[in-house]
Amino acid sequence: MMAGIVIVGAGYCGVSAAHGARAAGYDGPITLVGDDPEWPYERPPLSKWDGAMPRLQPIFPEDWYTQNRIDLKWGAVVTAIDRSARNVTLGTGVTLPYAKLLLATGASPRHLPPHAPSDACARYLRSHADAMNLAQDICAGSDVVIIGGGFIGLELAASLSARKAFVHVIEAQERILARAVPPEISQMVLDLHKTRGVTVHTGTTVDAIKNNLVSLSTGQTVRAEHLIIGIGSEPNTVLAANAGLTVDNGIAVDGCFATNDPDIFAAGDCCSLPVEGAGRTRFESWQVAGDQGYRAGKVMAGVTPDPTPPPWFWSDQFDHSLQVVGQPSPAGTRILRPLPSGGLITIETDDNGTLTAAAGFAAGNAVGRDIKIIQKLMQAGVTPDPAALADPNTPLKTILKQR
Amino acid sequence: MSDWIDVCATDDIEEEDVIRFDHGAHSYAIYHSPEGEFFATDGLCTHEQVHLADGLVMNHIIECPKHNGQFNYKTGEAARLPACDHLGTYPVRVVDGRVQMQLSE
Ligand SMILES: Cc1cc2nc3c(=O)[nH]c(=O)nc-3n(C[C@H](O)[C@H](O)[C@H](O)COP(=O)(O)OP(=O)(O)OC[C@H]3O[C@@H](n4cnc5c(N)ncnc54)[C@H](O)[C@@H]3O)c2cc1C
Ligand code: FES
Numbered sequence A: 001m002m003a004g005i006v007i008v009g010a011g012y013c014g015v016s017a018a019h020g021a022r023a024a025g026y027d028g029p030i031t032l033v034g035d036d037p038e039w040p041y042e043r044p045p046l047s048k049w050d051g052a053m054p055r056l057q058p059i060f061p062e063d064w065y066t067q068n069r070i071d072l073k074w075g076a077v078v079t080a081i082d083r084s085a086r087n088v089t090l091g092t093g094v095t096l097p098y099a100k101l102l103l104a105t106g107a108s109p110r111h112l113p114p115h116a117p118s119d120a121c122a123r124y125l126r127s128h129a130d131a132m133n134l135a136q137d138i139c140a141g142s143d144v145v146i147i148g149g150g151f152i153g154l155e156l157a158a159s160l161s162a163r164k165a166f167v168h169v170i171e172a173q174e175r176i177l178a179r180a181v182p183p184e185i186s187q188m189v190l191d192l193h194k195t196r197g198v199t200v201h202t203g204t205t206v207d208a209i210k211n212n213l214v215s216l217s218t219g220q221t222v223r224a225e226h227l228i229i230g231i232g233s234e235p236n237t238v239l240a241a242n243a244g245l246t247v248d249n250g251i252a253v254d255g256c257f258a259t260n261d262p263d264i265f266a267a268g269d270c271c272s273l274p275v276e277g278a279g280r281t282r283f284e285s286w287q288v289a290g291d292q293g294y295r296a297g298k299v300m301a302g303v304t305p306d307p308t309p310p311p312w313f314w315s316d317q318f319d320h321s322l323q324v325v326g327q328p329s330p331a332g333t334r335i336l337r338p339l340p341s342g343g344l345i346t347i348e349t350d351d352n353g354t355l356t357a358a359a360g361f362a363a364g365n366a367v368g369r370d371i372k373i374i375q376k377l378m379q380a381g382v383t384p385d386p387a388a389l390a391d392p393n394t395p396l397k398t399i400l401k402q403r
Numbered sequence B: 001m002s003d004w005i006d007v008c009a010t011d012d013i014e015e016e017d018v019i020r021f022d023h024g025a026h027s028y029a030i031y032h033s034p035e036g037e038f039f040a041t042d043g044l045c046t047h048e049q050v051h052l053a054d055g056l057v058m059n060h061i062i063e064c065p066k067h068n069g070q071f072n073y074k075t076g077e078a079a080r081l082p083a084c085d086h087l088g089t090y091p092v093r094v095v096d097g098r099v100q101m102q103l104s105e
Helices: A012-023 A062-067 A128-137 A151-162 A183-195 A238-242 A286-300 A368-380 A386-390 A396-402
Strands: A004-008 A030-034 A070-074 A078-082 A087-090 A095-103 A107-109 A143-147 A166-170 A199-201 A206-210 A213-216 A221-223 A226-229 A233-235 A264-266 A271-275 A279-281 A312-317 A320-326 A333-338 A344-349 A355-363 B004-009 B017-023 B026-032 B038-042 B056-058 B061-063 B070-072 B078-080 B092-095 B098-102
Touching: A004 A012, A012 A030, A012 A286, A062 A070, A078 A238, A095 A286, A128 A226, A143 A151, A143 A221, A151 A166, A151 A183, A151 A312, A166 A213, A183 A199, A183 A312, A183 A320, A183 A344, A183 A355, A264 A286, A286 A312, A320 A368, A333 A386, A344 A368, A355 A368, A368 A396, A368 B056, A386 A396, B004 B017, B004 B092, B026 B098, B038 B092
Parallel strands: A004 A030, A004 A095, A030 A070, A095 A264, A143 A166, A143 A226, A166 A199
Antiparallel strands: A078 A087, A087 A095, A107 A233, A206 A213, A213 A221, A271 A279, A312 A320, A320 A355, A333 A344, A344 A355, B004 B098, B017 B026, B026 B038, B056 B061, B061 B070, B070 B078, B092 B098
């Protein structure tokens, strides 16, 4: 068999890489190997249950794979990489040769430390099977404790409380979403959860979990028929590390997604990229995973991709949506742009007035347009008048057109 | 052929912008291109049924406000993931300063 492109991991990144390689005109064989038992699907709907159940949403319809001649081996695991022979071994023992190899192995939920004082069965959410288990077991009136006030924990809290479960979220930091959004937006998300019946404990840690009771550092005790852990994720790097590839907060790659082996690439949640002033960074965002995969696919096809746009992220909380572009830093200078609908956009600039990040939160999809324009303003490197940015009556598009 | 339906005045939509237009049980998006022409497509994104009129028009592309899927509004063609399915498009004409669209039978 002719050695072509082999992609390990059939999540959004891996599938996008196959797409990118074909879009760049690559005509050789592409093999996509994924160990999930389901046909490649989107993860974001797994925590956003608009209605009764989490949706199984395919990334592409089945005929896309045949039309694009992608040999999809799903339900198959890659167990080893032989760099000198340039092949990978599958769980069945079969080997597949590669000319270019992409690792798009994603991430796994971070687990509670093994010495954590708990006798409860903790649940995690990453796969469709995880989501179905939660949906089957948690019903109206269930007492649920979610450890971690990050995006997934809060989205699940919203989904489960819409199902009339009693939900407590325990967050160690002084505010929810502290790593991802500025304080003004954390507060709005918190207020929304409170009005919809979710109890959020910030600045609180867990002392012990025993007999379905969670003792909190505040002295309070809450009932947990179901305990869910949402304390972040860890990149899946074992395969890479075993093959002697450099791992540093994820599989270490350069701006073109190459690892320390020029024929092996990594992209998506499993990789880390050097970011000026921030060291090796993982992005853990759906759009970034897709963009990186698409670009890595092009690189493997021998085409230099366009520069990467600033990272973008969204989350749905009840009927509200949140969007973030760039990487907000709590220390940055912030301009507040209140929206007529009652939402808010916060815009960060550096000392020269160049836009560096923005976050928005509002009912429905009211922040989408402005966040997109800000992403374009960031790419253009412009320094708009802060008063115009703060004024909801000045459409941001005028600023984009004026430059 | 079905009748032409009155949508709005030509100056109700700025150039390179879009408005939502609901008619019957259906929602449409009506565009004013940078060249001054008007176009009509289905109003909801084919990915997750979000109103495209809340999105951003740049040139001939409408970008969905929700997950940034893109469509060419002149042809309805899906131009960027996660949008895969095309949008329906509808004939549009301008009569006496009014934008009118025609529904398919
Ligand atoms: C519940 C949930 C909700 C989310 N919501 C949002 C959201 O609203 N907005 C947003 O921006 N992001 C969201 N994300 C994050 C987003 O889904 C991820 O950033 C994205 O899925 C990363 O894609 P990936 O392909 O890099 O990794 P993954 O999606 O993790 O895919 C990697 C795949 O590789 C497989 N694999 C690993 N090792 C092997 C091996 N050795 N052999 C074969 N297969 C292997 C894994 O099983 C997995 O299927 C959410 C994530 C989760 C879990
Ligand atoms: S709803 Fe339009 S891209 Fe998802």
